[in-house]
Amino acid sequence: MSEDLLIYEKSRSGRTGFSLPASVANDKPVDSFIPASFLRERKAELPEVPESEMVRHYIELSTRNHHIDRGFYPLGSCTMKYNPKVNDYAAGLPGFAQLHPLAGDENSQGALELMYNLGDSLARLTGFERSTLQPVAGAQCELIGLLLIRAALEKRGDARKHVIIPDSAHGTNPASVIMAGYEVRQVKSTQEGILSANDVAAMVDGDTAAIMITNPNTLGLFEAEIEKIARVVHDAGGMLYMDGANLNALLGQARPADMGYDVVHFNLHKTFSTPHGGGGPGAGALAVTGELVPFLPRPTVEKEGDRYYLDYDREESIGQIHSFYGNFGNLVRAYTYIRQLGAKGLRRVSENAVLNANYLMNLLKDKFELPHDRICQHEFVLSGIRQKKRGVRTLDIAKRLLDFDFHSPTIYFPLIVNEAIMIEPTETESKETLDRFAGVMLDIDREIDDNPESVREAPHSTPVRRLDEVLATKQLDVNFKG
Numbered sequence: 001m002s003e004d005l006l007i008y009e010k011s012r013s014g015r016t017g018f019s020l021p022a023s024v025a026n027d028k029p030v031d032s033f034i035p036a037s038f039l040r041e042r043k044a045e046l047p048e049v050p051e052s053e054m055v056r057h058y059i060e061l062s063t064r065n066h067h068i069d070r071g072f073y074p075l076g077s078c079t080m081k082y083n084p085k086v087n088d089y090a091a092g093l094p095g096f097a098q099l100h101p102l103a104g105d106e107n108s109q110g111a112l113e114l115m116y117n118l119g120d121s122l123a124r125l126t127g128f129e130r131s132t133l134q135p136v137a138g139a140q141c142e143l144i145g146l147l148l149i150r151a152a153l154e155k156r157g158d159a160r161k162h163v164i165i166p167d168s169a170h171g172t173n174p175a176s177v178i179m180a181g182y183e184v185r186q187v188k189s190t191q192e193g194i195l196s197a198n199d200v201a202a203m204v205d206g207d208t209a210a211i212m213i214t215n216p217n218t219l220g221l222f223e224a225e226i227e228k229i230a231r232v233v234h235d236a237g238g239m240l241y242m243d244g245a246n247l248n249a250l251l252g253q254a255r256p257a258d259m260g261y262d263v264v265h266f267n268l269h270k271t272f273s274t275p276h277g278g279g280g281p282g283a284g285a286l287a288v289t290g291e292l293v294p295f296l297p298r299p300t301v302e303k304e305g306d307r308y309y310l311d312y313d314r315e316e317s318i319g320q321i322h323s324f325y326g327n328f329g330n331l332v333r334a335y336t337y338i339r340q341l342g343a344k345g346l347r348r349v350s351e352n353a354v355l356n357a358n359y360l361m362n363l364l365k366d367k368f369e370l371p372h373d374r375i376c377q378h379e380f381v382l383s384g385i386r387q388k389k390r391g392v393r394t395l396d397i398a399k400r401l402l403d404f405d406f407h408s409p410t411i412y413f414p415l416i417v418n419e420a421i422m423i424e425p426t427e428t429e430s431k432e433t434l435d436r437f438a439g440v441m442l443d444i445d446r447e448i449d450d451n452p453e454s455v456r457e458a459p460h461s462t463p464v465r466r467l468d469e470v471l472a473t474k475q476l477d478v479n480f481k482g
């Protein structure tokens with residue numbers, strides 16, 4: 001690692017990293033054509049370094065943290081798959097990247113066509129009528145989906161009071177329920193790690209607005225009773241919301257609409273390979289049944305003949321929920337991903353995601369407790385309880401992995417598994433990478449007997465060691481202190 005200097009400390013007066021065309025640089029001084037009121041009084045304090053120094057500086061910084069272009073990132077429930085570079089190429093095409101959001105329908109036909117086709121692909125993949133691309137995160141999708149349900153129920157004459165959520169749910173689910181003005185009712189998962197239709201039936205009544213179910217659930221297991229659950233909830237006049245943040249196991253295999261859901265959300269920044277997790281803004285989408293279409297956020301993208309336009313004139317819409325039309329650059333990336341793979345390719349994504357997860361699960365399950373020992377979907381959840389009995393916590397194992405250039409799996413979630421280690425390898429990793437990761441996990445397990453301190457004190461090789469994560473979140477201080 002090179003010396004720890006800030007880019008300002010690397011600066012030397014007079015060094016430049018740019019060259020401007022002669023007409024601007026020399027021919028005419030800028031103050032001859034820019035009004036004085038727009039000119040700086042003092043020179044901008046910018047570092048003066050050649051391009052080569054600047055590139056090295058940022059490449060160096062980029063290796064200080066872990067990211068998907070550096071190595072394996074098995075963060076469960078986050079689908080850290082490789083983001084193909086062709087997505088960035090497409091998003092960078094000047095017709096997309098330089099398009100002004102207020103350019104008007106006539107000047108934005110290509111962008112509108114892309115949004116129309118992407119929305120259509122997502123609706124068809126999941127079996128629904130229409131979709132919206134405005135939400136910019138999974139959590140925002142949840143809130144909007146619940147508001148759509150509320151609007152539809154109000155139109156029927158009864159908004160109702162509560163939403164049922166399983167105990168394996170992602171934390172954003174209950175938060176969204178509260179924000180949408182509902183109360184949370186929690187239903188327990190069975191010993192098998194899935195929901196029982198009987199348990200749900202015992203909880204559903206005339207005040208049930210909806211049930212939110214992640215499928216496959218956060219244990220990586222398919223909710224096998226989903227059709228029965230859908231009947232129970234629909235018969236009582238409620239609706240079904242699917243948290244589809246991670247659709248990696250379902251692409252081309254099964255459609256949420258066929259399972260009985262009324263709404264599904266997508267995290268384009270998970271399943272559809274757009275960057276996330278410090279790597280860029282997210283993008284969500286929601287697909288809905290015909291009953292919910294009138295309430296979708298405005299504007300919607302519509303097609304008339306071969307012309308596309310934005311429709312703001314939607315009386316029953318819950319309104320606009322994001323500036324302009326969503327995170328357009330990420331919509332281009334997701335569309336590129338879908339078009340490049342096609343229907344067959346998407347099916348292979350899910351086949352390989354499930355295969356990789358099961359392969360890795362089988363390499364690890366002898367040494368690490370596997371509370372739900374059955375075929376998993378795109379991810380699986382181990383428990384570190386055996387290791388804890390030997391004096392090392394799941395947190396320590398997660399930290400030790402960093403020394404081997406792996407990102408840690410998700411830990412201590414879902415809450416219903418003690419010392420949870422939630423692993424999602426994704427389809428973009430090779431057998432060799434999975435073998436290497438499993439080998440390191442087994443080495444760490446042996447190290448617990450040979451040298452437990454080394455695990456408890458890890459990481460040893462990262463730029464910083466153990467951080468006070470609570471303090472770091474509460475008192476964010478990103479200043480460099482040399």
Ligand SMILES: *Cc1c(COP(=O)(O)O)cnc(C)c1O
Binds near residue numbers: 137139243267282
């Ligand atoms: C990631 C995730 C969410 C939240 O998505 P964000 O884009 O982070 O808001 C919701 N549910 C599940 C199951 C998830 O994995």
